[in-house]
Amino acid sequence: MGKANVEDFYPLSPMQQGMLFHTLYSPNSGVYFEQLTCTLRKLANAQAFKQAWQQVADRHPILRTSFVWEGLKEPVQVVYRQVQLPWEECDWQGIAPAAQQQQLETFLKSDRERGFDLRQPPLMRMTLIELAKDTYYFIWSHHHLLLDGWSNPAILTEVFDFYQAELNGEQLSLPRPRPYRDYIVWIQQQNLSEAESFWRQRLQGFTAPTPLPIERDFGGAAGEESDREQQILLSVATTAALRSLARQQQLTLNTLVQGAWGLLLSHYSGEEDVIFGTVVSGRPPDLAGVESMVGMFVNTQPARVKIRPKDSLLSWLKQLQDRQIEARQYEYSPLVEVQRWSEVPRGLPLFDTLVVFENYPLESSLQKRVQNLEIESVLSFEKTNYALTLTVVPGEELALKIGYNSNRFEDSAIARMLGHLQTLLEGMTANP
Structure with missing residues (x-):
């Protein structure tokens, strides 16, 4: 070239x-x-x-x-x-x-x-x-x-x-x-000092990444077929009940999933203050035409979840959603800087698990675009740099997928983790 x-x-x-x-x-x-x-x-x-x-x-x-x-x-x-x-x-x-x-x-x-x-x-x-x-x-x-x-x-x-x-x-x-x-020009115009004060306050007192005791004790070199994915589908009834709960309480499905993931990490780690990563759209509403732009806009942000056993589940979830909304105006914050502004020591990650909520209409964009053409079995493969990635795909049956490295996690441990996540989400609909 x-x-x-x-x-x-x-x-x-x-x-x-x-x-x-x-x-x-x-x-x-x-x-x-x-x-x-x-x-x-x-x-x-x-x-x-x-x-x-x-x-x-x-x-x-x-x-x-x-x-x-x-x-x-x-x-x-x-x-x-x-x-x-x-x-x-x-x-x-x-x-x-x-x-x-x-x-x-x-x-x-x-x-x-x-x-x-x-x-x-x-x-x-x-x-x-x-x-x-x-x-x-x-x-x-x-x-x-x-x-x-x-x-x-x-x-x-x-x-x-x-x-x-x-x-x-x-x-x-x-x-x-x-x-x-x-978009790059827009990013360069943003005020990082405002973002810094927000994230310093949000992350204050959090000093070590949330441990995952299910990780293997030994570090094996990446071997053949080390990257795996397991998936479960929630039933149509459970998915509908979660949507109904979210709608009635003015919550998003994403908030319910993040709440369940926070509870799960707390249960596994024994800690009541946990952090995981979330993928945010990163598309600034004040950039005209941004909805139709193509490129890499998403960003990864820390989600800090404090478990409050005395609070009702619904009030706790609403607080979680309010915190997500507060963080929205700082979606442009570089994760490497956010990590530096935190109290987690250098050399340690701020978090090891990532939650991705895929609420973009891939299937519908493919269907009925061309006369007579039939498009079937749409699948996607991607791999992040995190130890565990939970991907949530909305549909009639909510899909929960965990991507992981089998040199670091037993397949059976991931299967149990998915089962526990399913139980937590079903419990939300039964006893909100």
Whole structure:
């Protein structure tokens, strides 16, 4: 990529800085590698689908971005005028379904192991595998440095709109998107001293990360298949009861889950004052058009939960939600600074567990965008740098997923933990 092809360059957001650090610190770990997969039935024109992806990349600077850090005081992201999206097509027709599945698992694993050279744009690639006539398995791989979960539906919506237009022989004209650079400019205008006084007060008296006694005593080197995920689905009835409780009490489902996670950590650690990380949207309401922007906006914040046995559950949950709302105006705070402002000694993390509430409409952005096209089995893979990550996916049945490293945690311990979390959430609906 020559200098003449450089369109722009600017600093990283706080979350991007953290992700870059962890990616460079553990280059072969697959941390922050994102893989979205689905089955496409009745895909009438693979070439038009490929062209649609290129058109979307041409529209959004963040999709033409790489990262430079060597020899610089601070890393920068570099936007290129033109990039050609890597696109691979495979023909697996005639291979038995069981063999296709086995081949697919091998492919996905090797794709993750390949990772990305962060210095070479684009940090995304696509693979289209033909399983049978007009039936394909699609893999969209990208680095989390580029996009957050809210951006994925926006990207996919545009892709399918461009694809439909191509099928119809039409030219799709979309308004020019607001570039990610505008968000970086906004961040640099924020007052960190206000954030510092808020977080110093919020974290006062908390001096050590919340222990997780279920962690193995020995430290094993990361081995084969060390990264795992377990999932449970709450019943339709329990999920509906939780929604009803939240609605009646003017609470969010996220607050109920965070409350349950706080209680669980307290139970496991034996401490009544616990901290875990939460992922916040990071999209500032005062930045016009921010809802439709694509890029890495989310941030990670500490959630401090003090267990008050004398308080009723509902009043305690309302206090928890009020504290979340107070912290919203400081969503831009760099976690590395928040950690420094805390009383936890240097070298120790502020927290080891992360809660991610996926309330972005990925499924709905994929459905009914294109005439006759059927999209099935939408799955996503991602890996954070935390010991345990609880991901909550709303739906008719609330999904609770824990991602963990099996060298650090027994599979059976994680299964029990999910069971305890389920019991706590069911208990909230039975005895609020």
